[in-house]
Amino acid sequence: MDYLEDLENFYQVVKKGLEEIGEHSPQSQEDELDSMNRRVKLVRKQCFVLIEKMADLRISESLKIKIADMELSPRTKNALIGDNIITLADLLRRSIHKVARIQNLGNKSFMEIQGVIRQYDVTWEMLMPKR
The missing domain is CATH 1.20.58 (Methane Monooxygenase Hydroxylase; Chain G, domain 1)
Incomplete structure (x- = not known):
């Protein structure tokens, strides 16, 4: 190290x-x-x-943490993995708007995802491509 x-x-x-x-x-x-x-x-x-x-x-x-290993409901995990979001990095590379439009993710699931992001002390903007 x-x-x-x-x-x-x-x-x-x-x-x-x-x-x-x-x-x-x-x-x-x-x-x-x-x-x-x-x-x-x-x-x-x-x-x-x-x-x-x-x-x-x-x-x-x-x-590097996998979505499957996070403290998310099965519905939220399945929706994210079904949209090819495997790790926290994959999630943060998507815009908030794209994640909100994932099939089977409602407001409750979205709030759950926001909580996990705060838990790991990262932000949506962290991995978004610069324009």
Whole structure:
């Protein structure tokens, strides 16, 4: 898992920075402040990258979940699978309007699908092709 390696690298950068601050005395307070600001910006950027990677990993795993394994009523599962929607990713590649028009999906089934999408913390727009 790349994010664990990134976390270790992040830790090493912070540790090295703290050691350098203790070993070297800057020539002025301005130099010290400038050095700390650069280090803070680097750490902040690395945190954002790490958080994004972890979120992407979680989302990509969620997208592989099969419709058959989700907590949906048999009627909803059968309607989705019957329309060749096998995974959560397949579902999210369809527009809301196309899913709403699937045969044998009523309002109750559609609301059930919306609940599952919220449960996995994904959105309809996530996999829609850009125009």
